[in-house]
Amino acid sequence: MNSLYIARESMIHRLDPRTKILFVLFIVISSFLFKDPAMQLILLIGMFPLVLLSKLVKQYLMSMQFLMLFVVLIMTIHGIYNPIGETPVFEIFGGLTFKYESLVYASVMSFRILVIGTAAVIFVMTTHPSDLAIALMKWKVPHSIAFMFLSTFQIIPIIAREAKIVMEAQQARCLDVKANIFERVKHLVPLFAPLFIITFVKVHQLSYVLECRAFSRNGVKTSLRETKISSLDYMFISGMLVLLLTELYLSFAQQISLTTSNLLVSSLFAVWAVFFIVIVKFVYKKVSVFIGG
Amino acid sequence: MEPFIKVTGVSHVYPNGVTAIQDVNLEIGEGEIVAVLGSNGSGKTTLVKHFNGLLKPTTGQVTVGNMNTKKERIAKLSSLVGYVFQNPNHQTFLPTVRQELYYGCKNLKISEEETEKRVKKAIELFELENLLDANPFDLNSSKRKEIGMASIMAISPKVVVLDEPTTGQDHKGCKRVLELVKMFHEHGHIVVLVTHDMQLIGELNCRVVIMNKSRKIADDRADVVFKNQELLKTADLQPPQVMELANQLTYLNRNESYLTIDSIVKWFKHNKKGLEEERKIGTGS
Ligand SMILES: Nc1ncnc2c1ncn2[C@@H]1O[C@H](COP(=O)(O)OP(=O)(O)OP(=O)(O)O)[C@@H](O)[C@H]1O
Ligand SMILES: [Mg+2]
Numbered sequence: 001m002n003s004l005y006i007a008r009e010s011m012i013h014r015l016d017p018r019t020k021i022l023f024v025l026f027i028v029i030s031s032f033l034f035k036d037p038a039m040q041l042i043l044l045i046g047m048f049p050l051v052l053l054s055k056l057v058k059q060y061l062m063s064m065q066f067l068m069l070f071v072v073l074i075m076t077i078h079g080i081y082n083p084i085g086e087t088p089v090f091e092i093f094g095g096l097t098f099k100y101e102s103l104v105y106a107s108v109m110s111f112r113i114l115v116i117g118t119a120a121v122i123f124v125m126t127t128h129p130s131d132l133a134i135a136l137m138k139w140k141v142p143h144s145i146a147f148m149f150l151s152t153f154q155i156i157p158i159i160a161r162e163a164k165i166v167m168e169a170q171q172a173r174c175l176d177v178k179a180n181i182f183e184r185v186k187h188l189v190p191l192f193a194p195l196f197i198i199t200f201v202k203v204h205q206l207s208y209v210l211e212c213r214a215f216s217r218n219g220v221k222t223s224l225r226e227t228k229i230s231s232l233d234y235m236f237i238s239g240m241l242v243l244l245l246t247e248l249y250l251s252f253a254q255q256i257s258l259t260t261s262n263l264l265v266s267s268l269f270a271v272w273a274v275f276f277i278v279i280v281k282f283v284y285k286k287v288s289v290f291i292g293g
Numbered sequence: 294m295e296p297f298i299k300v301t302g303v304s305h306v307y308p309n310g311v312t313a314i315q316d317v318n319l320e321i322g323e324g325e326i327v328a329v330l331g332s333n334g335s336g337k338t339t340l341v342k343h344f345n346g347l348l349k350p351t352t353g354q355v356t357v358g359n360m361n362t363k364k365e366r367i368a369k370l371s372s373l374v375g376y377v378f379q380n381p382n383h384q385t386f387l388p389t390v391r392q393e394l395y396y397g398c399k400n401l402k403i404s405e406e407e408t409e410k411r412v413k414k415a416i417e418l419f420e421l422e423n424l425l426d427a428n429p430f431d432l433n434s435s436k437r438k439e440i441g442m443a444s445i446m447a448i449s450p451k452v453v454v455l456d457e458p459t460t461g462q463d464h465k466g467c468k469r470v471l472e473l474v475k476m477f478h479e480h481g482h483i484v485v486l487v488t489h490d491m492q493l494i495g496e497l498n499c500r501v502v503i504m505n506k507s508r509k510i511a512d513d514r515a516d517v518v519f520k521n522q523e524l525l526k527t528a529d530l531q532p533p534q535v536m537e538l539a540n541q542l543t544y545l546n547r548n549e550s551y552l553t554i555d556s557i558v559k560w561f562k563h564n565k566k567g568l569e570e571e572r573k574i575g576t577g578s
Contacts, residue, residue, distance in 0.1 A: 162383075168347045168367075169383035172376040174400035174448060176368035190396075193386040197430075201382070 004124045004153075011232065012054035012126045017135035019233040020123045026240045027119035031112050033251045037104055038258035040111035041267065047118050054126050060118070063125075065278050067117045071110040072275040075268055078106035089261050103264045110271070129153045131227050143221060151206070159199055166194045295359065296320035297451065297483060298344055298374075303353035305339050313339035315507045316353070321452075321485065326478055328486045328494050328515070331504035332529045337487045340504065341454050344485065345374035358451065372401055375450035379457045381429075381441035390440055391425040397448040415447035418476060435466030442473065452483040459490040471496055495519075495533035495552035503528045516550030 007013070012020075030043055051060045079085075085099025092098075133150040137143060170190045171177060177187060210216075250256050300319040306312050314336040321327055329337045342348040343355045346362040355362045358373055378384050387393050394415055398408040416422060419439060424432070429440045438458070445453065455474070459467045471493055477484050488494065494501060494515050501518045503511040505528045511518055518524065519532035520540075531537070539551035551557045 165378070165380075166383050168342075169378045171347065171367040172345060172371050172378065173384060173397045173444065174368045174371045176366060176400065178366055178368075190386060194383055197386065198382050 005128050006056060006059055006125050007128075008055045008126070010054045010126070012050060012122065014230070014232065015126075015236060016227050016229050016233045017127050017132045018139065018227075018229070019236050020127055021135070022237060023240065024119045024123050026244060028116055030244065030247050031115045033247050035108055036257050036259055037107040037111055037267070038263060039250075039256075040108060040115055041263075043115045044111060044118060047115070047122070050122055051118070054122060056122075056125050059125060060121055063121050064114070064117065067113055068271070068275050068278055070113055071271055074110040074113075075103075075106045075271050078109070079103045079268065082106065089265060098265075098268070100261055100264070103261075103268065104259060107264060107267060111267075128225070130223070130225050134223050134225060134227050137221075138227070144216075147215075155199075155203070158202065159195065162198050162202075163191070163195055166191060166198070169194070296322040297358055299354075299356045300340075300343065301354045301356075303340075303343060303350040303355060305336075305343070305348055306351045313507055314504070317509045319502065319509065319512070321483060323483065324478070324481065326474065326484045326486070326497055326499035327502060328488060328497070328499055329502045329504060330488070330494070330528070330530060335504040335528075336507045337504050338456060341456065341485055341487055342376070344452065344454055345376050346370040347376065368400065371450070372448055373450055374452040374454060375445035375448055376454045377442050377445050377456065377458065379460065381437045384441050385429050385437070385444060388428055389425065390421060390427050390429055390443075393429060393440055393444040394421075394425075394447045397444060401448065411449045412447050414449065415443050418446060418480070419443040419473075435462050435469065438462070438466070439469065439473075446477070450482070452485060453477055454485045454487070456487045457489070458486065459488060459493055467493065491531060491533040495535060498550075498552050503530070505529075516552055519552070520550070 027043065027047070031040065034040060034043075051057055079098045079102050080096050082099075082102035082105055084105060085102030087100040088097045089100050089103060090098055129150050132153075133146040136146040136149065167177065170187075173190075175187055175190055176183065179187075298319070298321040300317055303317045304312065304315045317340060319340075329341060331337050339348060343350060343362065344357060346355075346357075346365060346367045349355075349363050357370060360370070360373075362370060385393050387396060394412045395408065398411055403411075416425070419442070421440075421443060424436075424440075429437055432440065442453075442455070442458075455470075458470045458474075462470065467490065474484050474486065474493075474497065486493075486499075498515045501511070501513060501515045502509060503518065503524070510528060511521075511524055519536050525532060532540075533552060535551055535554055535557060539545055539557060545551065545557075545560060549556070549560070551560070
């Protein structure tokens, strides 16, 4: 299957896609309810058991690597330069001071990216695209729109594959894709023009194929795959409801704030450390390919 | 003399873990036409993609004109080894044939004179004088494929690799490919063909490399390979129909190879004369 979906036998995979859509919504709402970095961290850590349950820890960490880039940039630049900061926390390289308020702002923003990213990754990796389309249809989303959704998911890997072929085909015409950055910008045309043409041709063909299989016929459609709301889903949904109510109470009635400058500083260091490891791993991989072959 | 392309103990493993070729050794010298045959997924495309550095060997070494492909850029190797992709849509995208022809040389950044010279040669070779201002997308598929080839030949590479040049072509298109391959050969290019078209191989009677389950299992002239029933069976190949007919007609000369219709017809003509003469002598005496 050409998608981000990774098949596993797990509880999370068995959940109805609708439950998982609600879960993503729940996480987004929760994340925006709290303006406290500590709560964002709790959300993030709280979701990790779900990743474990879905048996996709490695793939999850791989996909988070990319987000780390944003997190590091936001934490560092906002932490130093954001004008809302007043109380200095600590100083690096003389003169560059991290301020408490800026750090709070930066870490809420960056943890939010991680929190929502995690929910999205769990959703996408554990939900078969066809199941998603079926689930949407059960919510009375028109068939054609559900299909558009589904085919968008599926066409991305196809385009990626074609892009690779086009890249090779253009290099075979002496296009130097490893040239300097200005040259490379010019190379976007020979890479994208064929890709667009091919994608349009493919989409066009797809529409013919669909019509040949009576896609636009009216009436009830059945599906090969079935999704069912089970007791597990009810448990999951009630759990989320309870949590949501608690969160509402906490954030409006209590105005809790667990954040301390110690926490902020250690999370900043943790983020740097993780990012450093990612970079080292990346460089090591590049170098070992270059040397070892 | 050193062979132009030298493949030594090359294996290639794709990132997903598929071993597409294993321990392949191959040498291709000046003026050769080499056809790579084998069933689907046997590793033909993977092998020839090593010739211009599109793929780098996982183990082993590929040298092209004394350059190790691992150390050179694809763009540079491509000026020596032209690779014509199966689907011209991946390669051609400009609005006129003329621009397509100039495109490769522009990437090479060679002098204007040299560019003109090379493009002019390609125009002559492919007889494109009347099509220069046509839009490649308006042409039929065999012409489009030819434009794809011409755009590569305009770079004037020493070697030209054709991946399945006759697939999806009508009779005329196939004949044209045969003609072009012979022409490239005459102009001193090394030609590497990846194909399932046995008739084309029969007509060319060129050197044949057979791939099977990611290994090279044979490397010989087409007529020799096509007589080896066991080999053909292993590689799941069918010789040209003429050859099969010749194999069935047991009274044909066993030492000869009949790769083309012409060769069989010649035999019949020749032997008819012989038979008649014999009969004449017989009745005369
Ligand atoms: N980009 C790729 N990534 C992973 N595996 C690949 C890739 N390209 C080819 N393969 C695999 O490598 C093997 C050899 O493929 P290759 O394309 O070289 O075969 P081929 O002989 O050219 O076949 P065909 O006659 O179908 O063109 C196949 O099993 C194929 O699935
Ligand atoms: Mg192939």
